[in-house]
């Protein structure tokens with residue numbers, strides 16, 4: 051590609067608009083503009099220079115801010131659509147979603163479901179949108195990084211007059227005795243913490259150059275964040291499991307491949323008490339009824355010792371006891387267990403008496419562990435009860451046979467065979483809550499209900515997330531970048547002495563107010579006039595009014 | 598303590614109102630036109646604002662002591678806090694730019710926000726387990742501060758448009774600017790109506806059939822223009838509803854919306870009758886001495902300062918808290934999604950401005966939209982779309 055040679059002799063790469071050395075305008079088509087475009091100081095950008103091959107075209111597409119903003123806006127609108135109705139994960143789990151949406155929200159809900167908006171944020175097209183934004187950020191940043199680097203590296207002190215005159219803040223002052231003023235200004239600039247360079251009586255004062263890298267740093271942060279979010283799909287990086295743990299029960303921690311076990315000692319629910327807690331809370335408690343104060347599971351964490359042998363009970367070593375509360379998960383070896391749900395007073399054991407129907411005499415009590423019933427219960431000598439069938443969550447199936455809905459003992463029912471000295475062959479009795487059936491004719495004995503034992507159940511989420519630190523790192527880099535670009539600005543002030551005149555020009559990438567304030571402080575006590583803001587002059591000239 | 602606390606809030610409220618008038622005086626005063634020197638009015642105005650702000654900090658601290666936790670845990674507390682941050686952000690920006698006009702438009706918005714907040718239940722309530730975390734408080738306060746600073750760009754944008762939009766003929770711009778005015782008036786209308794009826798202790802109870810066809814109770818604090826599905830009035834001597842809605846719609850909220858709009862229309866009508874012009878047209882002379890480039894820059898500056906704080910508070914701190922309390926840092930809960938939307942919106946704003954040259958009027962319109970998004974997330978998401986965050 052042809053290079054561009056400037057009048058001053060400097061050879062610029064193809065596509066350069068302002069000479070890198072002296073700042074003269076190289077692009078004749080812009081000669082009429084009163085102000086120069088200072089974004090990348092006219093450095094050549096790939097996307098502005100090449101547009102031939104398909105790679106060029108893709109590159110240019112993604113490096114365009116217009117495209118980037120469109121992608122952001124589309125994502126924004128799509129995200130909003132996802133909040134119109136609750137997402138699938140927030141609807142009650144007991145109804146199938148296709149029914150739920152129609153039932154609750156009518157035709158609109160049905161349509162919403164059919165369009166897949168009930169799972170919008172994990173839909174392929176939403177993920178593609180995010181990926182496109184990521185690509186766009188990456189390419190746009192690379193496209194601009196090198197020109198910016200070039201232009202910031204080559205900050206020449208002496209610039210051509212036309213460069214200064216085309217700056218937004220510019221002024222010329224005629225006057226004698228400029229030498230002392232020049233020194234005064236230099237001193238003032240240094241006091242304002244400008245980095246001052248001098249060359250042939252020209253001055254370039256600069257500060258906050260590093261802030262120009264802010265957007266690039268924050269874009270890198272975003273990319274790191276997105277990479278972190280993607281890593282979740284790599285096996286082994288992420289565990290998300292739920293375990294229901296009854297008081298007294300020991301269970302494998304799901305997701306840990308049998309390495310860890312948890313047992314629950316106790317689940318505790320506390321509510322705020324009008325008497326004991328702060329009196330200021332009384333009104334609120336009266337209004338809402340009950341306000342929860344604490345959900346807590348007292349647990350013990352075990353580690354398995356030795357290898358897994360199928361069918362055999364693992365040997366466990368106690369690691370620690372802990373209290374898991376909301377906001378205070380148990381943490382160990384990259385795993386965390388969170389208190390997420392609970393169930394109070396779940397049926398756990400049922401007690402029944404073997405009773406003679408006629409005399410009412412009792413021959414011993416059977417305690418059935420509803421999670422782990424024994425096949426046979428020996429009572430007094432000669433008396434025993436066999437548990438023939440057990441239905442934890444009993445219902446009559448469609449064919450009229452007894453069956454169970456689930457393994458949770460919500461409505462336990464049993465078929466017992468009762469052995470007694472006078473009925474050595476046994477009598478069969480079907481026992482459910484509040485009913486007894488005798489399928490094989492009248493019995494002499496029955497099982498009478500003698501009480502229950504209940505237990506609380508905690509639901510714990512087991513989580514491992516090895517992507518967290520990458521995501522966090524991305525967030526930190528992003529924050530550093532935005533703050534760098536937002537709270538500092540790159541300000542430059544040029545001064546030139548020529549034929550008894552002083553030319554002063556200023557440029558900043560943002561916060562012009564701050565730049566003007568700096569300049570006013572610098573030229574205080576000198577003869578130099580306050581430079582004009584040529585942008586405002588232009589505007590008021592157009593509008594014909596005086597601002 | 599709780600009593601002292603509400604008195605302090607009341608004092609702050611009144612002082613903000615008073616300060617507004619001083620700022621208005623400051624921009625009317627001929628001597629106040631050069632930006633470099635503040636006139637007497639402006640100095641009094643900012644002093645009163647600062648005293649009001651201190652009073653409100655007093656409210657915040659005393660309420661904190663009374664409840665034992667930072668008062669940002671229900672809609673009343675959070676919205677009030679947002680109002681306080683709005684004034685704080687205004688004071689900071691005022692110190693940089695010394696523009697009384699900003700006070701004329703920011704303080705009334707803050708006053709409206711606080712008045713609006715007071716319409717929610719004001720009881721001091723204890724924290725449920727999920728909210729018992731320092732991260733929550735850090736997250737909420739930082740997020741509110743960020744949103745408040747972003748909201749300053751709304752005030753700046755409003756000033757810009759009031760001056761720059763040509764009021765001599767009707768256009769899309771005059772329409773939307775007037776729509777903004779109407780929205781502000783409607784908020785005022787809601788506050789007036791709600792306050793009036795709460796002073797009268799108005800109450801009307803209904804029994805109605807909810808969407809699962811189960812009998813439910815609703816207790817109205819505004820006269821029922823819109824009644825619930827198959828509602829039966831339980832309180833004697835109260836008006837019967839004019840209309841009834843299907844069970845799917847929350848009639849009580851709908852009633853409040855209808856009341857606000859009616860009050861807004863009436864109030865706006867009266868104002869128009871008195872002014873005989875668009876409100877924006879009437880306000881235009883007030884801002885005629887404003888330097889457009891300066892307000893444009895203030896708007897941009899506000900976004901530049903607010904955006905990082907918002908990101909830190911509403912996204913990063915929020916994620917840290919969510920990871921601890923809800924087991925995952927992000928759950929696509931509506932409030933989270935709307936924080937993301939706000940973030941994306943201001944990112945788009947910055948790119949449009951920096952790389953596509955959307956300055957001045959375009960940028961001012963964007964600032965208006967940004968404020969709508971913020972207010973939507975602050976209030977509407979809690980009231981309309983309930984999620985994990987609906988702590989009210």
Ligand code: HEM
Pocket residue numbers: 112113114115116117118119121122183184186187190191194198262265266268269272532535536941944947948951952
């Ligand atoms: C949500 C995603 C994004 C965020 C949060 C973000 C953030 C930012 C911020 C804060 C700035 C500085 C703005 C200013 O100083 O006024 C910036 C600049 C910039 N962004 Fe992004 N950005 C995002 C996406 C994109 C995309 C998709 C593109 C692709 C075209 C892009 C291209 C740029 C460019 C070209 C600049 C100017 C760089 C310079 O001044 O040298 N950004 N970005």
